[in-house]
Amino acid sequence: MSEVMSEAMGEKRSTPAAPESPPGKEARRLVERVRRRLWLERAVGLARPALWLAAAAAAVGGSVHLAWRAHSGAASAIAAAGILVAATALALLGRRPSLESAAARADGWFGGRDLLASAVDLLRRPADEHAGAAAFVLERADERAAAWRGELRRRRGALGVAGLFAPLVALALAGFLHRLPGAPAEGRGPAPPDSSTRLAADAPPLQTGEAAADGSMNVWGEAAGRAAEAPGPGREGPGPRPSGPDSSPSGAEGGALHRAEARAPGEADPARAGSSPAGATSIPGHAAAGDTWGTQPMPRDPLETRFVDMEGRAVGNEAATRGEGGVELAERTPASPGDPAAGTPWPAAGGLTEVRARESLSPSLRGYVDAYQQAIRGLE
Amino acid sequence: MTHNTLGHDEIEAFRADFQRLESALGQAIVGQERTVRELLVAVVSGGHVLLEGLPGLGKTHLAKGLANAIGHPLARVQCTPDLLPSDITGSEVLVHAEGTPGPELRFRPGPLFASLILVDEINRATSRTQSALLEAMQERQVTHGGTVYPLPSPFWVIATQNPIELEGTYPLPEAQLDRFFFKCEVRYPDQGALARIAAVSLDEEPADHVPLILGGGRIDEMMKQTREVVIAEPVVRSAIALVLATQPDEAGSSRLARRHIRYGASPRALQTLLRAARVRALAEGQGHVAREDLRAVALPALRHRVLLNVESEVEGVAVDDLLERILEQWDAAH
Numbered sequence: 001m002s003e004v005m006s007e008a009m010g011e012k013r014s015t016p017a018a019p020e021s022p023p024g025k026e027a028r029r030l031v032e033r034v035r036r037r038l039w040l041e042r043a044v045g046l047a048r049p050a051l052w053l054a055a056a057a058a059a060v061g062g063s064v065h066l067a068w069r070a071h072s073g074a075a076s077a078i079a080a081a082g083i084l085v086a087a088t089a090l091a092l093l094g095r096r097p098s099l100e101s102a103a104a105r106a107d108g109w110f111g112g113r114d115l116l117a118s119a120v121d122l123l124r125r126p127a128d129e130h131a132g133a134a135a136f137v138l139e140r141a142d143e144r145a146a147a148w149r150g151e152l153r154r155r156r157g158a159l160g161v162a163g164l165f166a167p168l169v170a171l172a173l174a175g176f177l178h179r180l181p182g183a184p185a186e187g188r189g190p191a192p193p194d195s196s197t198r199l200a201a202d203a204p205p206l207q208t209g210e211a212a213a214d215g216s217m218n219v220w221g222e223a224a225g226r227a228a229e230a231p232g233p234g235r236e237g238p239g240p241r242p243s244g245p246d247s248s249p250s251g252a253e254g255g256a257l258h259r260a261e262a263r264a265p266g267e268a269d270p271a272r273a274g275s276s277p278a279g280a281t282s283i284p285g286h287a288a289a290g291d292t293w294g295t296q297p298m299p300r301d302p303l304e305t306r307f308v309d310m311e312g313r314a315v316g317n318e319a320a321t322r323g324e325g326g327v328e329l330a331e332r333t334p335a336s337p338g339d340p341a342a343g344t345p346w347p348a349a350g351g352l353t354e355v356r357a358r359e360s361l362s363p364s365l366r367g368y369v370d371a372y373q374q375a376i377r378g379l380e
Numbered sequence: 381m382t383h384n385t386l387g388h389d390e391i392e393a394f395r396a397d398f399q400r401l402e403s404a405l406g407q408a409i410v411g412q413e414r415t416v417r418e419l420l421v422a423v424v425s426g427g428h429v430l431l432e433g434l435p436g437l438g439k440t441h442l443a444k445g446l447a448n449a450i451g452h453p454l455a456r457v458q459c460t461p462d463l464l465p466s467d468i469t470g471s472e473v474l475v476h477a478e479g480t481p482g483p484e485l486r487f488r489p490g491p492l493f494a495s496l497i498l499v500d501e502i503n504r505a506t507s508r509t510q511s512a513l514l515e516a517m518q519e520r521q522v523t524h525g526g527t528v529y530p531l532p533s534p535f536w537v538i539a540t541q542n543p544i545e546l547e548g549t550y551p552l553p554e555a556q557l558d559r560f561f562f563k564c565e566v567r568y569p570d571q572g573a574l575a576r577i578a579a580v581s582l583d584e585e586p587a588d589h590v591p592l593i594l595g596g597g598r599i600d601e602m603m604k605q606t607r608e609v610v611i612a613e614p615v616v617r618s619a620i621a622l623v624l625a626t627q628p629d630e631a632g633s634s635r636l637a638r639r640h641i642r643y644g645a646s647p648r649a650l651q652t653l654l655r656a657a658r659v660r661a662l663a664e665g666q667g668h669v670a671r672e673d674l675r676a677v678a679l680p681a682l683r684h685r686v687l688l689n690v691e692s693e694v695e696g697v698a699v700d701d702l703l704e705r706i707l708e709q710w711d712a713a714h
Binding site (some may be wrong): 100131305 | 384385386388391454470513605607608609610611612613614638667668669673692
């Protein structure tokens with residue numbers, strides 16, 4: 001019993017001394033800690049190659065996905081997870097290091113000179129088999145263990161957790177491969193609309209028809225250039241593309257205008273596809289007349305404003321395509337071999353004679369059409 | 381199983397006495413600190429020592445100084461080819477005793493009946509004389525005329541031999557060598573040690589002036605204390621592994637042993653290792669044997685218990701070098 005004098009109270013009271021721990025308890029506790037640490041080290045040691053393997057599996061899956069889009073990512077995710085689960089199970093179910101080996105390792109770490117190993121060995125034996133120096137050894141082991149406990153805390157780096165960083169990064173990067181758009185697969189069609197790979201590169205190619213496929217697009221550009229250079233009164237008069245803000249390449253709608261200019265002559269205007277007669281194709285992702293954009297009506301294609309009658313009055317799209325008081329420049333020509341109008345020569349037999357109300361065209365527009373026809377014939 | 385408690389005070393006293401002894405001998409035999417320590421470890425272990433070295437290195441003086449330090453008289457036997465066994469064990473002589481009708485034969489003990497015996501140039505004695513030492517060293521007794529005479533306890537034999545001038549010598553057989561606890565190499569001192577030798581032993585012999593360090597049976601007490609040192613099972617296993625590593629044919633033998641060694645260390649080598657390691661542990665102030673104690677005593681304990689094969693002898697392989705390499709492998713494995 002130890003006595004504690006309480007000066008404030010002026011009384012003497014005795015408190016029971018803390019019970020002495022049995023010899024070797026501290027040493028055993030430290031060895032147990034080291035044992036757990038070794039177990040953890042083994043787990044980390046297993047985790048490192050497992051993570052590398054998982055990263056490799058994910059990378060292979062990602063590469064396949066990028067190259068052929070033949071891999072959804074689920075398989076590689078399952079493979080990676082399987083490897084990690086197997087490693088974890090191995091670490092958890094594997095035999096824990098023995099106390100003896102833990103003591104030997106601790107002695108190695110702290111320069112214990114086999115003190116802990118001796119203490120653990122003594123604790124394992126019955127007391128009557130102890131040598132004369134056993135008590136001294138256990139006592140010293142307890143003293144040292146108390147000092148080494150702090151050192152053990154400072155040995156966190158020995159776990160090798162930092163070594164997991166590289167494989168974890170590799171695993172994350174390999175997983176990111178699956179988030180990248182894969183290459184379009186042959187004959188596989190477009191990616192699902194909700195797929196993260198639905199990017200511009202994934203969109204199905206525009207059906208520009210043979211004209212575009214065989215380079216007619218450039219021909220059209222050349223022809224248009226020649227038409228622009230052709231002499232005629234139309235040069236001075238209002239052209240088919242009315243001047244104004246709509247035709248300004250730098251305008252907000254200039255992009256739409258350019259898109260229309262780049263379109264092949266026989267190609268249906270996607271903006272008008274919804275209102276075009278038979279043969280018109282609705283292209284996913286392209287707006288059609290009458291579509292709404294939220295609660296607002298879809299902005300109209302500026303090209304639609306070009307349809308004017310002889311008096312310069314604007315006419316509707318449908319009216320124009322029907323030829324009601326307008327031109328039918330946008331009359332559709334076959335776009336693809338599968339089109340019902342396939343095989344129809346373009347310009348149709350007779351050239352522009354089939355264009356109704358040719359005579360009703362303004363002189364400048366007529367000159368433009370003539371130049372265009374001439375250019376096409378020259379090409380033929 | 382009863383034990384004498386070996387506590388902190390006892391261990392500290394042991395360490396202090398050992399260091400005093402070591403220091404006293406180290407001052408007398410300059411430049412042989414390692415040999416002095418090995419000799420003391422063997423002596424406190426109760427083992428016999430074979431000192432091997434060139435003439436003039438202080439082997440005899442070392443034995444003399446030890447005798448003075450531990451307070452045990454030194455008996456000296458100078459071996460020559462004509463030395464007879466009875467010259468060392470003793471012989472019967474005619475004695476005219478009072479009260480007897482006539483002279484009678486009585487056993488006169490030889491120099492072996494001393495606690496500390498210096499057998500100088502043991503390899504110059506004949507095999508017959510050498511073998512007379514076998515019983516004395518191992519059994520600590522002498523048999524003469526059918527009568528057994530026990531030798532005093534403690535009993536130490538310190539033998540010396542010269543590694544050169546082998547003509548006319550009788551190399552110790554393996555059985556004889558195995559009875560020596562340690563074989564200590566007395567190496568040539570370095571330049572600094574030579575300067576100190578010139579300073580301290582020019583006109584007088586320092587070994588003659590070594591004071592009594594451990595009197596009153598202290599050395600016996602120390603020898604008993606060594607038995608109380610803890611040797612954990614893993615350490616014993618390490619010692620066994622070390623002995624097995626020198627075996628050419630046993631399981632656990634090393635590749636080096638299979639290639640170079642004809643006969644490896646005996647089970648007595650294992651006992652020697654552990655006993656010597658206990659002493660070293662106490663000398664270091666520890667109550668338990670560590671692997672580093674085994675490592676420290678391995679060379680003197682094993683070098684005379686390992687026999688090289690013919691090929692290695694022809695190649696000039698040194699036993700110490702071979703053992704060092706085996707010890708390196710053992711260190712790495714344990």
